[in-house]
Amino acid sequence: MSKAVIAALLERFPDAVYQPYVGVGGDACAFVQKDRIADVCRFLRDDPAMDFKMAPYVTAVDYLGANPRFEVVYNLVSTSKNHRVRLRVKVPEAELSVPSITPIWRGADWFERYCLDMYGIQFPGHPDPRRLLMYDEFVGHPLRKDYPLKGRQPIIPEREIDDLFRGPGPAGRS
Amino acid sequence: MSGELDIVPGITTRREEATGVLQKLVSRGLGWARKNSLWQYPFVTACCGIEYMSVMSARYDFARFGAEIPRFTPRQADMLLVVGTINIKQAPILKRVYDQMADPKWVIAYGVCASSGGFYDNYATLQGIDRIIPVDIYIPGCPPRPEQVLDGLMLLQKKIENQNHKLIDRQPAPVEPGRP
Numbered sequence: 001m002s003k004a005v006i007a008a009l010l011e012r013f014p015d016a017v018y019q020p021y022v023g024v025g026g027d028a029c030a031f032v033q034k035d036r037i038a039d040v041c042r043f044l045r046d047d048p049a050m051d052f053k054m055a056p057y058v059t060a061v062d063y064l065g066a067n068p069r070f071e072v073v074y075n076l077v078s079t080s081k082n083h084r085v086r087l088r089v090k091v092p093e094a095e096l097s098v099p100s101i102t103p104i105w106r107g108a109d110w111f112e113r114y115c116l117d118m119y120g121i122q123f124p125g126h127p128d129p130r131r132l133l134m135y136d137e138f139v140g141h142p143l144r145k146d147y148p149l150k151g152r153q154p155i156i157p158e159r160e161i162d163d164l165f166r167g168p169g170p171a172g173r174s
Numbered sequence: 175m176s177g178e179l180d181i182v183p184g185i186t187t188r189r190e191e192a193t194g195v196l197q198k199l200v201s202r203g204l205g206w207a208r209k210n211s212l213w214q215y216p217f218v219t220a221c222c223g224i225e226y227m228s229v230m231s232a233r234y235d236f237a238r239f240g241a242e243i244p245r246f247t248p249r250q251a252d253m254l255l256v257v258g259t260i261n262i263k264q265a266p267i268l269k270r271v272y273d274q275m276a277d278p279k280w281v282i283a284y285g286v287c288a289s290s291g292g293f294y295d296n297y298a299t300l301q302g303i304d305r306i307i308p309v310d311i312y313i314p315g316c317p318p319r320p321e322q323v324l325d326g327l328m329l330l331q332k333k334i335e336n337q338n339h340k341l342i343d344r345q346p347a348p349v350e351p352g353r354p
Contacts, residue, residue, distance in 0.1 A: 134298070135263045142297045151297045155306065158266035 002028035002083040005050060009085075013040055027075075029086040037074070037089050038099040038125070044076060044085070045104055052076045052085070055101060058111035060091075060119045064145035068092035070121060074101070091121060100125035118143035135159075197340075204339035208252065208278065209331040210240035215251035215275065217268060220258025222285040225317040234320040239327050248274040253330070254307075259287035260300045272307040277343065280310045280330060285317050292316060 006028045009017045016036035023029040032040050044052040057075040070091040077084045089098055100123035102109045112123045113132035120141040123129060131138070137156045140147055218226060229236050230244070245251045248271045260268055272281070283303055286292035289312040291301035303309060310333060313326040 147297070150295060152301075153262070153297065155262055155265050155300070158270060 002085050005044075005083055005085045006030050008047075008050065009040065009044075012043060016040060023086055027084055027086050029088065032087045032089050034089050034091060034098055037072075037087065038101060038104065040087065041074070041076075041101045041104050049081075050078065051080050052078045054079065055105040055108045055111070058101070058108050058115070060115040060121055062119060062143065062145045070096065070119060072098050072115060072121060096120060097122040097124055099123070102126050117141070120144070200341055201339045204341065205335045205337060208339065209334040212239070212241040212253045212280070212327075212330075212334075213243055213245050213251050214241050214253045214255050215246070215248050215271065216244050216255045216257055217271060218255075218257040219260060219264065220285075220287060222257045222287070222317040225320060225323070226255070226257045226284065229320045229323045234324065236324070236327070239324070239331065241327060248272075249276060251275055252279055254279065254281045255284050256281065256288040256303050257284040259292065259294055260303055261298045262300055263298070265300050265306050268303065269306050278339070280334065281307060282326060282330060283309045283312045284323065284326075286314055287316075289314060 003022075006017075006020045009030060010020065013032075013036060016033045017030050017040065018033075020028065020030040041052075041055075044050045054077045055074060056077050057073075059073050061071045061073060063069055063071065068090040070093065072089045072091060074087040074089070075084065076087065091098055098121060100108075100112055102112055102123070103125060109126070109128070110132055112126055113128070113130060115121045116123060116126075116129060117131040117134055118141055130136075134142065135156055138153060140151065142151070216223075216226060228234060236242075241253065248254070252275075254272060254275060256268065272279075281303075283289040287294060287299070288303050289309075291299050293316075295301070300306070311326045311330045313322055315322050318326075
């Protein structure tokens with residue numbers, strides 16, 4: 001079923017989608033050109049025969065030593081058609097930015113922030129590009145393969161808390 | 175009970191001796207009261223919390239030792255139970271909870287993660303809460319058995335019993351710069 005999706009993608013975007021293959025578990029996979037990923041995703045969501053309503057997992061991989069070094073992986077699911085597809089985008093280290101798909105699927109928000117946090121990949125078009133897990137004072141991106149194994153960083157001071165009801169938090173209260 | 179407290183200087187006046195005895199009596203009484211009414215603040219962050227619930231509930235019954243009620247405000251608590259992994263993002267919060275507790279206060283590091291970071295030897299985890307706050311008792315285990323926790327609590331009770339207590343402790347509280 002999902003092979004039909006890849007076939008449709010190859011037909012619709014012959015210059016953007018390349019190297020289709022069947023991944024582990026039988027999922028249909030394909031590589032996509034970096035700057036076309038938003039167009040491909042928009043087509044997958046809006047086309048009635050595709051009808052991908054979810055992006056349940058977006059992540060990144062660091063192939064240290066390879067060129068291009070990074071890869072962003074999009075796993076997409078259609079609940080109505082019951083098919084899924086995996087799209088991979090190669091990201092060179094010199095230009096670490098991929099168009100955001102958060103305007104297309106709201107659920108990709110935190111996954112893209114995760115990739116930003118852990119791998120340092122920028123997503124232009126993301127509504128709220130902040131770190132997801134680590135704190136703002138953290139230097140570097142811990143899931144990169146060249147991050148030191150025990151790269152501990154100093155303990156941070158307490159941070160101001162924006163309390164909706166009581167105003168600034170205890171650290172700023174005097 | 176023998177320790178440094180018992181060593182009496184060779185020459186003492188009668189008055190000093192008398193106050194010494196009285197103070198010791200008061201200290202013992204306070205120690206007995208404090209060790210048997212340890213109100214706790216559970217700072218539960220991880221899977222050790224499941225064991226903590228087991229310790230608290232009927233089968234093992236932490237309350238037998240006077241550690242009766244979890245107080246969910248640090249201002250009413252005597253004993254801070256740090257149950258679980260503390261990461262660096264969370265460390266300032268734990269420090270603040272400790273600072274908010276009124277003296278006298280004791281800290282138990284519950285499980286290896288709180289004691290030493292455990293197997294989370296990585297970029298995000300605080301390698302033991304003793305890097306930010308003083309700890310009285312370390313309970314090893316991943317997670318510790320309830321028996322170990324009870325043993326740790328009894329050790330803490332012994333420690334409190336042997337400490338020097340005063341009715342009014344005039345030691346000024348440390349003031350952090352920039353805070354009232």
